Amino acid sequence: MEHIQSKINMLRCPDCNFNTIKLESSEFLKCENCNEKYYILNKNSANLLANKNMSTTKREIQRFWGDTCKQWYNAFDEKLDRNELEKHLQYMEEMFSYRKHLAVTEMKLETLQGLDVLEIGSGGGAHSAHYWLNLFFKGVLTGAIFQYPEYEWLGRITEGKPVYGETRNPVTRVYSRRQLVSLFKKYKIISSRKYGFDFGQLPIIGKYKIRTSLLKILGHKPHPGGIIVYGAPRLCGSRLELFLSQFVGYSWAIVVKK
Numbered sequence: 001m002e003h004i005q006s007k008i009n010m011l012r013c014p015d016c017n018f019n020t021i022k023l024e025s026s027e028f029l030k031c032e033n034c035n036e037k038y039y040i041l042n043k044n045s046a047n048l049l050a051n052k053n054m055s056t057t058k059r060e061i062q063r064f065w066g067d068t069c070k071q072w073y074n075a076f077d078e079k080l081d082r083n084e085l086e087k088h089l090q091y092m093e094e095m096f097s098y099r100k101h102l103a104v105t106e107m108k109l110e111t112l113q114g115l116d117v118l119e120i121g122s123g124g125g126a127h128s129a130h131y132w133l134n135l136f137f138k139g140v141l142t143g144a145i146f147q148y149p150e151y152e153w154l155g156r157i158t159e160g161k162p163v164y165g166e167t168r169n170p171v172t173r174v175y176s177r178r179q180l181v182s183l184f185k186k187y188k189i190i191s192s193r194k195y196g197f198d199f200g201q202l203p204i205i206g207k208y209k210i211r212t213s214l215l216k217i218l219g220h221k222p223h224p225g226g227i228i229v230y231g232a233p234r235l236c237g238s239r240l241e242l243f244l245s246q247f248v249g250y251s252w253a254i255v256v257k258k
């Protein structure tokens, strides 16, 4: 609680944007301007998600990812205890290191010690050159490109289909380096790089099977680190894919300073 109290001046109300959040009791924070309550989860954290003024798009993003996470993790979550979780986090870190993932390259744990971390996102970040290699063709083939604005058709054709609900992923954005530089113009860009390419992303029929067979012939084994991220062990990239990632990687890793 002291921890939350000491950071309270940094917070803004996610509903009305005023700097008026106060610690009301041991159970919740309250905004003095709009009276919204935000529940305290444990002594160091509170749930500061907007309650009432969430746009329809944001609500749909939430519903889509809720559906996806249920598909990926439910079976695994049910048998998870603390020891299992720690073991799998270790596997995940090893897998991320091999794949040069942002979370272990740009944000090494020891460099975060003593800092105030506002949020750690879950995703691989903004998509990049993937656009011309894969997404553009999918958009044309499904016809989605002719029906919706860019961020919407990209949302529809990426990230899979819902199983439990009706919501399609409503928004996915793709950025070139030039667009990123303009987006972060108020910041100093310390570094930016692409990562996360594999041949399964190319618009070729049977691509996943072809890639899996090839990697297995070359002696690659599925990495257990994939279980906690994708719900199943993951065939990590070959050396060639890791090399190509810097040019046509799926994700951006960006470090900026204000």
Ligand SMILES: [Zn+2]
Pocket (backbone or CB within 6 Å): 013, 014, 015, 016, 017, 018, 031, 032, 033, 034, 035, 036
């Ligand atoms: Zn408020």
